[in-house]
């Protein structure tokens with residue numbers, strides 16, 4: 001489905017007259033692009049599109065390093081977008097500069113995870129909270145002081161705290177100071193980047209309640225970045241699930257939690273710890289770690305770890321175990337292909353001596369010695385081994401892809417409408433030509449959603 005038809009469908013599902021505040025289209029934020037050494041940039045945010053409605057809280061979840069902070073920082077222009085658009089009430093803010101950018105910055109603020117590192121210990125609380133007003137030359141000094149004292153009260157501190165220093169406060173109180181500072185210029189939109197993760201569990205709920213109260217009082221719109229899925233479920237109206245710079249699924253919170261569609265959402269939700277330690281947990285265990293965002297896989301971003309990856313029809317009879325080993329071989333070859341061999345490794349390889357890479361025989365011994373490998377698979381493995389012996393991992397990967405690859409490894413999926421509200425999910429399995437993720441997850445991993 002194209003982005004355009006996706007938008008139309010989603011608009012219909014959500015009610016086209018909803019008041020959209022932020023519209024993000026095909027946004028990319030790359031680091032180290034065109035650096036001195038050239039090479040591949042870090043694709044921290046790699047083409048995301050979504051909307052945030054006025055007054056709502058959109059949650060952003062995903063494993064560490066998937067690009068959540070970069071996306072949040074790009075939305076408030078602390079990071080420069082590499083491509084795409086961010087429209088706030090229709091204006092593309094990636095195009096703003098100079099006084100126009102400065103004026104817009106009043107409307108969008110960010111609360112950081114760690115109140116300790118975001119507050120200057122040599123300034124009084126009053127100076128910290130007042131600073132944005134000074135920068136923007138807001139009204140008179142007297143009115144600024146008055147406004148700051150009012151704000152301290154609003155965030156649950158006292159007016160007298162104006163002359164104290166941050167180190168005189170607890171972690172929860174320091175986060176309240178940070179929140180007061182973001183409110184000084186009366187923003188409409190706030191990115192909350194893991195605002196309670198650094199706090200004691202006992203004060204997390206208080207700060208969450210404060211954020212909810214402030215949202216009601218000032219009509220704020222939030223992007224709420226979090227690791228803790230139970231907090232997200234409590235506070236967010238909708239949730240976006242991110243993996244390797246992409247949004248994999250986005251939709252209303254309760255629906256997404258009770259009826260996930262994307263294999264990655266299934267995996268993420270199945271990893272939530274069970275409150276009852278004796279309960280049998282129905283889990284999907286993801287192998288390995290996410291790929292390096294400098295070298296995202298071709299095709300679907302989740303393809304290298306997907307527990308529901310589509311397999312080529314002609315090899316459907318192979319056992320799950322053998323498929324796991326073939327998938328591992330692909331990852332080993334990808335690693336070897338990317339790894340920069342040291343000079344001494346190159347010399348050793350040229351002299352026919354052992355290098356840290358190990359031989360293909362050792363790898364095959366590890367992977368395939370205890371599984372039954374049919375002849376047609378063995379002949380492909382032999383061909384792959386021959387290329388690896390010539391240090392030609394690129395051709396080895398091509399041979400592997402030609403035989404064992406499916407659409408997941410070759411084509412970037414499109415968004416498909418799923419669930420009751422037509423929320424969207426990025427997965428080839430939503431195409432009618434393939435089986436849905438759920439029966440495949442059950443067959444391969446014994447995983448039954450919501451069991």
Ligand SMILES: Nc1ncnc2c1ncn2[C@@H]1O[C@H](COP(=O)(O)OP(=O)(O)OP(=O)(O)O)[C@@H](O)[C@H]1O
Pocket residue numbers: 031032042043044062063064065066067068069070071293
């Ligand atoms: N300034 C930078 N220069 C180069 N790479 C960066 C920079 N900042 C982040 N990255 C990389 O971009 C990717 C996304 O990082 P980001 O911090 O946005 O992820 P995240 O999902 O917020 O992670 P976490 O949950 O651990 O905070 C990571 O691979 C990270 O190493």
